[in-house]
Amino acid sequence: xxxxxxxxxxxxxxxxxxxxxxxxxxxxxxxxxxxxxxxxxxxxxxxxxxxxxxxxxxxxxxxxxxxxxxxxxxxxxxxxxxxxxxxxxxxxxxxxxxxxxxxxxxxxxxxxxxxxxxxxxxxxxxxxxxxxxxxxxxxxxxxxxxxxxxxxxxxxxxxxxxxxxxxxxxxxxxxxxxxxxxxxxxxxxxxxxxxxxxxxxxxxxxxxxxxx
Amino acid sequence: xxxxxxxxxxxxxxxxxxxxxxxxxxxxxxxxxxxxxxxxxxxxxxxxxxxxxxxxxxxxxxxxxxxxxxxxxxxxxxxxxxxxxxxxxxxxxxxxxxxxxxxxxxxxxxxxxxxxxxxxxxxxxxxxxxxxxxxxxxxxxxxxxxxxxxxxxxxxxxxxxxxxxxxxxxxxxxxxxxxxxxxxxxxxxxxxxxxxxxxxxxxxxxxxxxxxxxxxxxxxxxxxxxxxxxxxxxxxxxxxxxxxxxxxxxxxxxxxxxxxxxxxxxxxxxxxxxxxxxxxxxxxxxxxxxxxxxxxxxxxxxxxxxxxxxxxxxxxxxxxxxxxxxxxxxxxxxxxxxxxxxxxxxxxxxxxxxxxxxxxxxxxxxxxxxxxxxxxxxxxxxxxxxxxxxxxxxxxxxxxxxxxxxxxxxxxxxxxxxxxxxxxxxxxxxxxxxxxxxxxxxxxxxxxxxxxxxxxxxxxxxxxxxx
Numbered sequence: 001x002x003x004x005x006x007x008x009x010x011x012x013x014x015x016x017x018x019x020x021x022x023x024x025x026x027x028x029x030x031x032x033x034x035x036x037x038x039x040x041x042x043x044x045x046x047x048x049x050x051x052x053x054x055x056x057x058x059x060x061x062x063x064x065x066x067x068x069x070x071x072x073x074x075x076x077x078x079x080x081x082x083x084x085x086x087x088x089x090x091x092x093x094x095x096x097x098x099x100x101x102x103x104x105x106x107x108x109x110x111x112x113x114x115x116x117x118x119x120x121x122x123x124x125x126x127x128x129x130x131x132x133x134x135x136x137x138x139x140x141x142x143x144x145x146x147x148x149x150x151x152x153x154x155x156x157x158x159x160x161x162x163x164x165x166x167x168x169x170x171x172x173x174x175x176x177x178x179x180x181x182x183x184x185x186x187x188x189x190x191x192x193x194x195x196x197x198x199x200x201x202x203x204x205x206x207x208x209x210x211x212x
Numbered sequence: 213x214x215x216x217x218x219x220x221x222x223x224x225x226x227x228x229x230x231x232x233x234x235x236x237x238x239x240x241x242x243x244x245x246x247x248x249x250x251x252x253x254x255x256x257x258x259x260x261x262x263x264x265x266x267x268x269x270x271x272x273x274x275x276x277x278x279x280x281x282x283x284x285x286x287x288x289x290x291x292x293x294x295x296x297x298x299x300x301x302x303x304x305x306x307x308x309x310x311x312x313x314x315x316x317x318x319x320x321x322x323x324x325x326x327x328x329x330x331x332x333x334x335x336x337x338x339x340x341x342x343x344x345x346x347x348x349x350x351x352x353x354x355x356x357x358x359x360x361x362x363x364x365x366x367x368x369x370x371x372x373x374x375x376x377x378x379x380x381x382x383x384x385x386x387x388x389x390x391x392x393x394x395x396x397x398x399x400x401x402x403x404x405x406x407x408x409x410x411x412x413x414x415x416x417x418x419x420x421x422x423x424x425x426x427x428x429x430x431x432x433x434x435x436x437x438x439x440x441x442x443x444x445x446x447x448x449x450x451x452x453x454x455x456x457x458x459x460x461x462x463x464x465x466x467x468x469x470x471x472x473x474x475x476x477x478x479x480x481x482x483x484x485x486x487x488x489x490x491x492x493x494x495x496x497x498x499x500x501x502x503x504x505x506x507x508x509x510x511x512x513x514x515x516x517x518x519x520x521x522x523x524x525x526x527x528x529x530x531x532x533x534x535x536x537x538x539x540x541x542x543x544x545x546x547x548x549x550x551x552x553x554x555x556x557x558x559x560x561x562x563x564x565x566x567x568x569x570x571x572x573x574x575x576x577x578x579x580x581x582x583x584x585x586x587x588x589x590x591x592x593x594x595x596x597x598x599x600x601x602x603x604x605x606x607x608x609x610x611x612x613x614x615x616x617x618x619x620x621x622x623x624x625x626x627x628x629x630x631x632x633x634x635x636x637x638x639x640x641x642x643x644x645x646x647x648x649x650x651x652x653x654x655x656x657x658x659x660x661x662x663x664x665x666x667x668x669x670x671x672x673x674x675x676x677x678x679x
Contacts, residue, residue: 051651114360198240199334
């Protein structure tokens, strides 16, 4: 059971860039751990810090106002590339509960939904408007209402976003999919009976013929 | 109703149709490696769950392991601990593993097909986005996150929405010096890095039919670079020839029965894909990327594009940022650009046919002074076979490093990495900022183009080196 998401009201951190890949969200050298924790400090590590380790002040994420922000507003195709769930763990540990983008990488979106991080997809035009709005007033709070399926800000439209009913329920209840899958035991047994595994063992076998 | 190959494999693996939720999909083969699995095993322990089908699960080490002398201990404590953790998890949960000492250790996407575990019509997953590689044999194979790894370990099932399908028809014949890698880079430069999001690619057309299975793997491998989680090629005689006699392939009467079944997987006449694109590659030249995503590519004879010509502000900014990171000037020719490192390897281009091509071109030539060239076989078996035909000697004689199998400089977790500012020509799949080492700059290209760069120390057209 994790904290359910119903409504998030927060100022936003903006990274106005398309195609942010998961190697940027968390570089591979931080993937040598064996836990889901300790990754928040490595979020966008190579963008946040100079090679000497000092912070790059010009990055919005590094500004004092970014502290406590729960919403990240970015560009198109956020989270493309590597399947590393570490990208989602890092965002969540850094305090983000919502990412607003014009689209998401498929694997990132699936990973986010399983960790209580809500991917909010809006049209490219709406995103341009939102960036303009936040340019004018970076302190303007955004409200994401999962129950209503809307994103709003003072002085802006109420923008509906869509999320499939199943994922929405999981997020609202804070439940996870594994419990759902485990409850399907009879169906899985029946499937296994009608669908014999094509490969009956993965244990090492001798080569039957020379392979070239 | 006529069905695509994607629909056929999907329908065959439906545990339960989810209306209106996601379907429950049965998984035939689950490949596991050291980086994305420890959290999943820990999840099982916390819930007191077993691995449901260890007989359909296989582990190996590839991402964080050194590619230097295997008789020495792993110097990186974190990587060593990760490898030990995988070994312990496999022992605890009864999962077969090809560990560091195994003659069958290698990159997950190289060993699956090599062992004959990857077969047409199967569903295959792995906590790695390049699982799309296995689609070259007609499997539906895609990358998943660690939470999904846990789901598959516990139930051998996944909750998934049926993907849309995207036919990528590739016609024509390749000219000498042009390879499957150039074809996929050309496709990506057309559709962009997000062009296939939400879809599975089915590669069709005369060019695809003319390619060997290893070349098809190079293409399917980079489907994810177009945003598609999977890419598939309908199995044909080329596929069956590749599979016959592999350790885990069916044999005897089972083989005949399997081939009969596999022949039925091809997309039916009249089946409709959600999207399609057609490419003729007859006039294609060698490709190279100039930017910081794999969709930013062009023929090596081209010039660095001018961001100012792009009309969409976001795209213009993205290209400016990319050229800034790469320190390239708009309009500058790519040919002749200096390079520091050449990497031949990765799940994209590290199989025996790739190494043969590269060795054939470098034979009798030398790596240019000041250039470091690494050749990293995709698996210990590829390494053994390459050495049996003397390819290691060819690379060494040219001045290249011949290393042990692993992901190596593709992901740069294991110490094989670029120094800040260095330029690499790499046969891998991603040129993202810092991918091959912080501050490093990557030109993605084919093994032939990589060799041409290695011997000249500059981006060069491999066609000039053809006999």
